[in-house]
Amino acid sequence: MSGVDDDGGTKPATAARIYDYHLGGTHNFPADRAAAEAMAQMFPLAPVLARTNRAFLRRAVGHLSGAGVRQFLDIGSGIPTEGNVHEIAQQIAPDARVVYADIDPVAVSESLEILYGNDRATAIRGDLREPQAILTHPRVRALLDLDQPVGLLLGAVLHFVPDDDLAYEVVGQLRAALAPGSYLVASHACADGGDVDPDDVQTAQGLYRRNTATPFHLRTRPQFERFFAGLDLVAPGVVWLPQWRPAPDDPADFADDPSRSSGLVAVGRKP
Ligand SMILES: C[S@@+](CC[C@H](N)C(=O)[O-])C[C@H]1O[C@@H](n2cnc3c(N)ncnc32)[C@H](O)[C@@H]1O
Numbered sequence: 424m425s426g427v428d429d430d431g432g433t434k435p436a437t438a439a440r441i442y443d444y445h446l447g448g449t450h451n452f453p454a455d456r457a458a459a460e461a462m463a464q465m466f467p468l469a470p471v472l473a474r475t476n477r478a479f480l481r482r483a484v485g486h487l488s489g490a491g492v493r494q495f496l497d498i499g500s501g502i503p504t505e506g507n508v509h510e511i512a513q514q515i516a517p518d519a520r521v522v523y524a525d526i527d528p529v530a531v532s533e534s535l536e537i538l539y540g541n542d543r544a545t546a547i548r549g550d551l552r553e554p555q556a557i558l559t560h561p562r563v564r565a566l567l568d569l570d571q572p573v574g575l576l577l578g579a580v581l582h583f584v585p586d587d588d589l590a591y592e593v594v595g596q597l598r599a600a601l602a603p604g605s606y607l608v609a610s611h612a613c614a615d616g617g618d619v620d621p622d623d624v625q626t627a628q629g630l631y632r633r634n635t636a637t638p639f640h641l642r643t644r645p646q647f648e649r650f651f652a653g654l655d656l657v658a659p660g661v662v663w664l665p666q667w668r669p670a671p672d673d674p675a676d677f678a679d680d681p682s683r684s685s686g687l688v689a690v691g692r693k694p
Contacts, residue, residue, distance in 0.1 A: 438583060438639075439501045439530035445473035450502045450533045471676045472684060475664050476610050477506070478673045479688050480578045483608040484508050486657070486668065486690065487574040488515035492606060494573045495521045496563065498551050498597075499580025502533045508576065509544040520566045524549030524557050551580060552589060554596045572604035572693075579686070581650065582612040585640035594650050603693050606657075609650060610664060610688040614641035647687045654691030661689040 440455035441462065447470075451459070463469045484495065493516055497508050500523035512519035523534050523546040534546035545566060549557040557563060567573060575597055584590040598607060648661055659666065663681035665673065667688050677684045 434529070437527045437529065439525055439527040442473055442579075443502045443504065445470040446477060446504065447474075448502060448504045450504070450530075468676070468683070471674055472664075472686065474674045475677065475684055476579050476686060478670070479610055479664050479667055479686075480508070480576065480608070481506055481511055482668050482670055482673075483688075483690050484511045484574065484576070485515065487606050487608070488512050488519065490606075492572050492574045493519045494567045494571060495519070495576060496524070496557075496567060496573055497521065497576040497578070498524045498549060498557065499577060499583065500525050500530070500534065500546070501578075502530050503537055503546075509538065509541065513541075513543065519543065521545075522547065522563050522566055524551075524560075524563075526550050551577070551593055552584060554593045554600075558597070558600050569600060570602050572606070573601050574606045574608060575601060577607070577609040579610050579612070581609060582639045582641060585638060587642075587646070591649060598654075598693065601693055605693045607651065607654060607691045607693070608689075609647075610686050611647045611650075612639065612641050613644060613647060613685055613687040615643050641685075644687060647689070651689050651691040653694075655694055657690040657692060661687055664688050 434452045434454060436454040436458040440451040441459045444451040444456050444459040488511065495508050495512055503509060503523055509521040512521060521544040525531055525534070525546070525548065528548055531546045531548045538544045538546060543566070545562050547557070547560050547562050549560065558569070581590055584593065644661065651661070659668070663677070664684040664686040665677045665681045667690070
């Protein structure tokens, strides 16, 4: 990637490409790298957190695929580099269908490039705060049958919806649109637990606010659990990122104290 717009201007940082940089990806620009490096100065764990979060998502998609889910709607998907949802799901079931949605147009165009030639996976520009626009999007309707179970993935994106009422409302609308037997998979930066310095959190929030269009907001465990109210939680329930059905090849950085990951996760099934 060149790092400059077609018109020669520099691109502002986005959460998707900061995350991609932390994952070791190449889909990022100088402003993303600068913001990511600044964040890593404050939180040396930021890159490993990104990898730990992605590993959880992979395990969850593997689990859902094993349970027979053949359709996935991944909102706030970022850039689907190696080992992402369509690869895991289509490895287990080649007929699995995946729609990625992200607010960042560059993440979407990068995704479409990666998915070129894969007629069972696509990417759309979508804002989690406008769930009906995503649910009625022609490419969502073309690829997903909402009368059949869907795996709804909200990986590390709900903390970019700071308004609590809005966050519960949009998750409620998405859940309501899905058939029984569908699943909600989510990970979320969490304020309680771990030994994260509140000053560092504030500094990181300031960094996102200044450099990206998506400021982030931490939630407590009870606030996170509320997204899953009324769903049947898949064991082991609401846990820290590395604790959800760990696999041998996962990053082991938080083995001593999983709460240091500061990320809560859960998988719930719609009865
Ligand atoms: C930290 S990345 C997570 C990527 C992926 N879901 C994962 O868990 O590996 C967060 C993503 O959410 C996207 N995002 C932030 N706010 C959003 C919104 N309101 N609607 C859709 N996507 C959003 C960002 O552009 C970014 O790609």
